[in-house]
Amino acid sequence: MVKHLLARSVRSNLGLLGIILAVLAMYGGIIVTMYDPELGDTLNSMAAAMPELFAAFGMAGTPATLTEFLVNYLYGFLLLVFPLVMSILLANRLVASYVDSGAVAYLLASPHSRAAIIATQAVVHIVSNWICLAIFYGGCSAFCEMMFPGELDWTALARVTLGLAAMHFFFGGLLFASVCIFNDAKPAVGVGTSLTVLFLLIQMAEQVSDKFDWLQYLTPVTLYRTTELMEGTGGVWQACVLAGAGFVMYLAGGIIFCRKDISA
Amino acid sequence: MNVMELRGVTKDYGRGRGVFDLSLTIAQGDSLGYLGPNGAGKTTTIRQMMGFTRPGKGTVRVFGKDPFGCAEVQKRIGYLPGETAFPGDMTGDAFLRFVAGLKGVRDMKRANELRERFELDGRTRLKKMSKGTRQKVALICAFLHDPELYLLDEPTSGLDPLMQHRFAELVAEERGRGKTILLSSHLFEEIERLCGRAAILRAGRIVACEQMEEMQKSRSRIFHIVFHAEDAAEAFLRVFPAAQRQEKEIFLTVPQTDAERVLRLAVTYGVEDLTVRAQTLEELFLHYYDGGQA
Numbered sequence: 001m002v003k004h005l006l007a008r009s010v011r012s013n014l015g016l017l018g019i020i021l022a023v024l025a026m027y028g029g030i031i032v033t034m035y036d037p038e039l040g041d042t043l044n045s046m047a048a049a050m051p052e053l054f055a056a057f058g059m060a061g062t063p064a065t066l067t068e069f070l071v072n073y074l075y076g077f078l079l080l081v082f083p084l085v086m087s088i089l090l091a092n093r094l095v096a097s098y099v100d101s102g103a104v105a106y107l108l109a110s111p112h113s114r115a116a117i118i119a120t121q122a123v124v125h126i127v128s129n130w131i132c133l134a135i136f137y138g139g140c141s142a143f144c145e146m147m148f149p150g151e152l153d154w155t156a157l158a159r160v161t162l163g164l165a166a167m168h169f170f171f172g173g174l175l176f177a178s179v180c181i182f183n184d185a186k187p188a189v190g191v192g193t194s195l196t197v198l199f200l201l202i203q204m205a206e207q208v209s210d211k212f213d214w215l216q217y218l219t220p221v222t223l224y225r226t227t228e229l230m231e232g233t234g235g236v237w238q239a240c241v242l243a244g245a246g247f248v249m250y251l252a253g254g255i256i257f258c259r260k261d262i263s264a
Numbered sequence: 265m266n267v268m269e270l271r272g273v274t275k276d277y278g279r280g281r282g283v284f285d286l287s288l289t290i291a292q293g294d295s296l297g298y299l300g301p302n303g304a305g306k307t308t309t310i311r312q313m314m315g316f317t318r319p320g321k322g323t324v325r326v327f328g329k330d331p332f333g334c335a336e337v338q339k340r341i342g343y344l345p346g347e348t349a350f351p352g353d354m355t356g357d358a359f360l361r362f363v364a365g366l367k368g369v370r371d372m373k374r375a376n377e378l379r380e381r382f383e384l385d386g387r388t389r390l391k392k393m394s395k396g397t398r399q400k401v402a403l404i405c406a407f408l409h410d411p412e413l414y415l416l417d418e419p420t421s422g423l424d425p426l427m428q429h430r431f432a433e434l435v436a437e438e439r440g441r442g443k444t445i446l447l448s449s450h451l452f453e454e455i456e457r458l459c460g461r462a463a464i465l466r467a468g469r470i471v472a473c474e475q476m477e478e479m480q481k482s483r484s485r486i487f488h489i490v491f492h493a494e495d496a497a498e499a500f501l502r503v504f505p506a507a508q509r510q511e512k513e514i515f516l517t518v519p520q521t522d523a524e525r526v527l528r529l530a531v532t533y534g535v536e537d538l539t540v541r542a543q544t545l546e547e548l549f550l551h552y553y554d555g556g557q558a
Contacts, residue, residue, distance in 0.1 A: 004365035012352050103351035106405065108316055110366035111339035258333060261317035264345060 002112045002120045009094055009124040016093075017128055020086040021135055027078050028140045032147060035069045056204040066144060066151040071230050074140075075160050077204075080221070083132050083168055084196060090128060091175040092189045094121040095257075100185035105264035118180065118257040122250055125176055129168050137161045159229045166239035166246070167224040171196045173249030180253030183262065220245070265292050267413055267444045268313060272322035275308055283308050283468040286322070290446060295439050297455030297476075298448040300465035306448040307346045309465070310417050313446070314343055326413070339367075342406040346417035346448075348398040356386030356393065356401050360408070367409040375408040381430055395422040403431065407438075414438065416447040420454060432458055452544070464552050471552045483543040485523045487516040489530050496533040503529055512536075517543065 047054040057077040063069040095118070098104040107117050137158065144152040178192030199219040206215035206222075216222040223242050225235030268290040276282045283305040290296055300306050311317045312324050315331030315338075324331060331337045350359055360375055369375070379386060382400040390398060399422040406416060420428045435445060435458050449455050455462050456476060463473040474482070491497045494512045501509050504526070507516035518526055523540070530538065543551075 002366065004362060007365075008352070008362055098351055101351070102345060102347050102349040105316070105343065105345040105349070106351065106363055107366070109314065109338055109341065109343040109345075110363070111335045111368065112366070113335045114333045116335075263311060264316055 001123065002107075002110075002116050005107065005112075005117065005120045006124065009121060013090060013093060013124070013128065016086060016089060017132060020082050020132060024079070024082055024132075024136050025139060027082075028074060028136065029143065031070065031073045031078075032066075032140065032144055035066055035148065052208050055207045055209075057207075065153070066148055067153040067156050067230060070140070070144070070152075070157060071160050071226050075164060075226050079133075079136070079164055080167065080200060080224075083129055084171055084200070086132060087125070087129060087168065087172050087175055088189070088193050088196070090125050091172075091179045091192060092185070094125055095176070095179040096182075096185045096188040099179075099183050099262060099264070100188065102264045104262060108262065108264060114258040115254065118254045122176060122254060125172055126169070126250070129172055130165060133161055133165050133168070153230075156230045156232065159232065159235075160226055163224055163226065163229040163235055163239045166243040167221065169246035170220055170242040170249075171199075171246075173246035173253070177249040177253035177256070180257040181260075183260075266290065266325075267292050267294070267327060268446070269325040270309075270312070270322065271325075273309075273312055273319045273324060274321040275312060275317065275319050277308075280467065281305075283312070283465075286468075286470055288463060288470065288473065290444060292444055293439075293442050294461060295435070295445040295459045296447075297459035297462040298446055298465065299450065299452065299455055299462055300448075301450055304465040305468040306465060307417055308468075310343075310346070310415050310446070310448060313415055314338075314341065339409075340412045342409065342411040342414045342416075344402055344406040344414075344416040344419050348395070348402045348422075350390045350398070350401070353389060353391060355389050356384060356397070359390055359401060360386060360404060363405045364408055369409050374410060375404060378404040378407055378434075381434065382427060396424060396427065399423055400427065407434070412443060414443060414445045414447070416445070418449060419447055420449070420451075428454075452548075466552060479548065480542075481520065483548055484517045484519055485526075486541050486543055486547075487514070487518070487526055487530075488539045489514045489516070489535060490537040491530075492534040492536050500529060500533055 063072045098107065108114065141152060141154055141157060174195055175192035178195075179188045182188035182191065199221055202215050202219040203221035206212045206219070220242060223238035225238055228235035229239070266289050268288070270286050270288045273286040274282070274284050276284070281303070286309060288296075298306050298309065308317075312319055313326060313331065315324070315326070315334055318332050326337050327340060329337050354362065360379070361372070364370075364372060364375055378384075382403065384397065384400045384404065386401070388397070390401065393401070399419075403419060406414065406419075420431055423431060435447070439445060439460075445459070447455075447458065459476060461473070461475050462479055464471050472479070489497075489500070491500065491512045491514065497509050497512045497514050500514055501507055504514075504516055504518075506518075507514050509515075514530075516526060
């Protein structure tokens with residue numbers, strides 16, 4: 001780890017983390033306040049009117065509890081997309097922009113190994129995502145407790161959040177490996193972004209109808225089992241597979257960065 | 265002791281681009297000018313020396329080690345990239361502090377001295393700076409940790425004449441302190457002024473590598489002779505067919521050793537006017553450059 005690079009990377013990306021958290025807070029706040037334990041709630045009636053559309057965004061069935069409600073309306077799509085956007089932008093800023101512009105010369109010409117440099121950036125990439133999810137989980141749970149005391153199953157939501165973190169670790173590994181492999185910004189950002197977005201789109205298509213069930217084998221998002229994680233009935237090994245694959249991709253990206261020619 | 269040693273280094277980027285079979289040694293205290301036109305492979309060579317890229321063939325040794333990804337070697341080098349690209353949106357001062365931090369420099373005294381020397385106002389954002397100002401920032405980065413070896417890729421590009429002069433003073437001081445310097449340029453006078461030795465690169469190959477004094481000696485003499493009559497010029501041309509004639513005037517480039525012969529012959533044919541000068545290093549450079557294309 002390179003202390004000064006770490007400080008620089010953290011400082012210059014705090015704003016981005018803030019923006020993503022603000023967007024998530026807004027959506028989270030709206031969704032939580034839309035939950036209504038007594039009356040037949042508005043979102044559920046909308047879902048009944050447009051089941052395909054809602055299914056595409058991972059919002060299926062009519063959730064009965066607040067926890068189900070959150071998992072259904074937040075964890076199925078919004079919490080996949082916004083942290084992913086952050087991950088994409090960060091991978092670009094932490095690695096691709098340095099290499100593409102040639103500014104990486106100042107890092108390589110410093111008395112630190114390439115391994116230390118890329119490990120520093122990988123840590124910032126990974127930990128930013130964890131911080132984002134942790135703050136969201138904490139804030140959202142506290143808000144729920146304030147609005148609907150005693151309604152939320154904290155541990156069930158924590159399990160789903162950990163599963164979500166594993167999903168993002170996979171996405172992150174893919175994006176990071178992509179920016180480490182390519183020296184030009186276009187493929188470096190393009191390949192990782194296209195693949196992750198494609199995986200999400202396949203997942204959305206798969207949820208629309210039973211006819212597209214076979215699509216689940218084409219996207220790793222299938223391994224993110226929100227319902228089972230919430231109920232505590234499974235989804236753990238799937239999350240471990242995602243995290244393991246993510247780790248391998250981060251590691252592979254780092255090794256490639258250490259060995260490749262960098263024209264700077 | 266050799267600070268740097270390149271042996272048969274080849275990096276082929278295809279279509280004739282890259283460097284081929286480079287062999288070069290730089291001893292401690294040496295100051296080598298690395299000369300060549302754009303695209304000759306100067307930057308490619310320096311990247312090999314920095315260990316940013318690995319040679320396809322051959323070996324690079326800097327301070328006796330393979331520089332590829334070697335942190336220990338980087339510590340002892342002051343590198344100025346050929347392109348001034350900076351990360352992020354920082355002010356000049358913030359960037360200098362960042363680079364000093366990366367290099368483990370706590371005392372900013374030298375950096376501040378350099379900033380004064382180059383009259384850098386570091387409060388401006390790097391993105392808003394002119395090319396020359398950015399070049400100053402890059403130069404200070406290369407010098408601020410007081411390294412043993414400097415690898416400077418076109419260091420004066422973008423600098424105005426006054427700052428070029430300041431840079432020349434700095435290089436002379438560092439040479440005086442026994443530092444080893446390699447600087448690339450496509451300008452002859454610059455190398456002539458700053459370096460003790462010059463290597464000329466053409467299309468990825470070193471075509472000459474000599475002490476500056478030797479190179480100056482090997483400069484040809486250029487004669488412009490005006491004879492009294494055209495037939496005298498005609499007769500002179502038969503002895504020196506390489507000369508060019510324009511009516512009764514003769515233009516001729518010969519090695520220094522042939523100068524006396526030219527002079528004696530010219531006198532026998534009757535000279536109306538005569539000027540002779542040494543080939544400039546620039547012309548010598550063009551000679552090396554064109555030589556391979558012909």
